[in-house]
Amino acid sequence: MERQKYQLSPNVRIISDPESETAMVYHTLYGNPRIVNDESLRFLDFFRQPASAEEISKICDGDPRDIIREFAEIFFLVKPCFDEKKFLREKKEQQLAQVQERRTIDRMGLAISDLCNFGCAHCIHFQPAIDSGQVLPMYQRAFPQLNMTWETAKRCVDQYVVLMREQGRTHGKIHFGNAEPLVNWPVIERVLEYCSKMDDVSFEFAINTNMVLMTRQIAEAFKRYQVRIATSLDGAQTANDTIRITRGGQGTFARILKKFDHLAEIGYPLDGFSITVTRGNFELIDTDILDLAIERRMTSIAFDYDLVGLVHVPVEKRIAKLMRLKKYANEHGIDFFGTWDSPFRNLTSESLLSGDYAFCAAIQGKALEFNVDGSIKICSHTTTTVGHIDSFDEMFEEESGLMQIVASRFPGTDEYCSGCKIEGLCGGQCHVTREVVSRSVSEEQQKLFVDMCDFYRKITKALAIEYIRSNGTVAVDNRQTCTL
Numbered sequence: 001m002e003r004q005k006y007q008l009s010p011n012v013r014i015i016s017d018p019e020s021e022t023a024m025v026y027h028t029l030y031g032n033p034r035i036v037n038d039e040s041l042r043f044l045d046f047f048r049q050p051a052s053a054e055e056i057s058k059i060c061d062g063d064p065r066d067i068i069r070e071f072a073e074i075f076f077l078v079k080p081c082f083d084e085k086k087f088l089r090e091k092k093e094q095q096l097a098q099v100q101e102r103r104t105i106d107r108m109g110l111a112i113s114d115l116c117n118f119g120c121a122h123c124i125h126f127q128p129a130i131d132s133g134q135v136l137p138m139y140q141r142a143f144p145q146l147n148m149t150w151e152t153a154k155r156c157v158d159q160y161v162v163l164m165r166e167q168g169r170t171h172g173k174i175h176f177g178n179a180e181p182l183v184n185w186p187v188i189e190r191v192l193e194y195c196s197k198m199d200d201v202s203f204e205f206a207i208n209t210n211m212v213l214m215t216r217q218i219a220e221a222f223k224r225y226q227v228r229i230a231t232s233l234d235g236a237q238t239a240n241d242t243i244r245i246t247r248g249g250q251g252t253f254a255r256i257l258k259k260f261d262h263l264a265e266i267g268y269p270l271d272g273f274s275i276t277v278t279r280g281n282f283e284l285i286d287t288d289i290l291d292l293a294i295e296r297r298m299t300s301i302a303f304d305y306d307l308v309g310l311v312h313v314p315v316e317k318r319i320a321k322l323m324r325l326k327k328y329a330n331e332h333g334i335d336f337f338g339t340w341d342s343p344f345r346n347l348t349s350e351s352l353l354s355g356d357y358a359f360c361a362a363i364q365g366k367a368l369e370f371n372v373d374g375s376i377k378i379c380s381h382t383t384t385t386v387g388h389i390d391s392f393d394e395m396f397e398e399e400s401g402l403m404q405i406v407a408s409r410f411p412g413t414d415e416y417c418s419g420c421k422i423e424g425l426c427g428g429q430c431h432v433t434r435e436v437v438s439r440s441v442s443e444e445q446q447k448l449f450v451d452m453c454d455f456y457r458k459i460t461k462a463l464a465i466e467y468i469r470s471n472g473t474v475a476v477d478n479r480q481t482c483t484l
């Protein structure tokens, strides 16, 4: 009988569900959730102190070696003094090498316009560079350049295609975004035409738009080029019109719905939309917005609480509402997701032992977001630039901004997160929230990060309980959920 001693990893966590009398055991860095009964919990409990298979066999029935081996493979049981983060450091080095060798980027975004016809104060894009306690919308600020030129757009696409060819990829993804891209429609149209004429590569297109500037001709072009449309409706009429407003302060619900109808009329209906909930519309959001989606036979709703401002509603209340809406949506065949399910998605889809993940693809160095002036970011809403189209190759040098972001955001790297219940699964949350908090001088904004940590931990637990009760049938796909 083997004399090697094992002990329970300090990174193992248990989520118990008294109702089903089962529990989920998982590793905070590597995931690998297992739904177990009391007997398995008691077995793991033997290893609170280092113990060998020989010692355990004396107090439990049967030969424990197979089960010890199984738990050791997923790091639930480790040898005493084993350095669990060593493996993660090696994974990080591999990831950084991949970034440096230009092999990670699989999507690009064009910040087509920094202008918007709406005036929503909660817009993630319009957060001030320095927190003066006041949000100053972009359209009131002086910027040298607000729209991307065709020449810049073409250079960015060409550079992306060079990368694709280097990687041997024949299929790419181009996203049009930033403030309201339709303000600069002629450039989008030229990009669509230009890309569609390339023989050796094909593209998937997506756009984030409020749709109000979408004419019949633009809608037809979306259909022709199969552009996936991500749009927002922040609740039924009153809830939406409280926060999603024009620059003149008027509600936008009716105008947005008219565009939903236009797309349906041309045979290119939306399959869903995004809902953002802030302190302004929290109490007004309910299942009526889901009824609207159900009536329109939609299949997917992205839901998110404000990522850049405190909602001023207790976390428990936010989670109760979210889970109630999710249940209602799921019962009607609607996928209901958001930034909030990233840690749970990581927990149930892939282990860092066998694959890779982070809070989002942006911080893994998978996305290139070109600003209107050709500067480059990891996500269209972040403010940190990591390069420029004029000096593209420098972005992949050892000390570059891109390498620094990927290195600092690798799961298990941040000291602040060390020991957190969802450390590797969350990996430090949304980069935009971090930026907003780090440049903020207001005490209230400083609370945002801690509030979001509390939220991510508790929503992950709520989803885990739902998962346990469904015997693992409600796990979310390994999809990129950030639609912001």
Ligand code: SF4
Pocket (backbone or CB within 6 Å): 416, 417, 418, 420, 421, 422, 423, 424, 426, 427, 428, 429, 452, 453, 454, 456, 457
């Ligand atoms: S950001 Fe917060 S919730 Fe996420 S891993 Fe770090 S401490 Fe945990």
Ligand code: SF4
Pocket (backbone or CB within 6 Å): 339, 359, 360, 361, 362, 363, 379, 380, 381, 382, 430, 431, 432, 433, 482, 483, 484
């Ligand atoms: S989750 Fe990632 S992609 Fe989404 S806004 Fe945050 S940093 Fe950007």
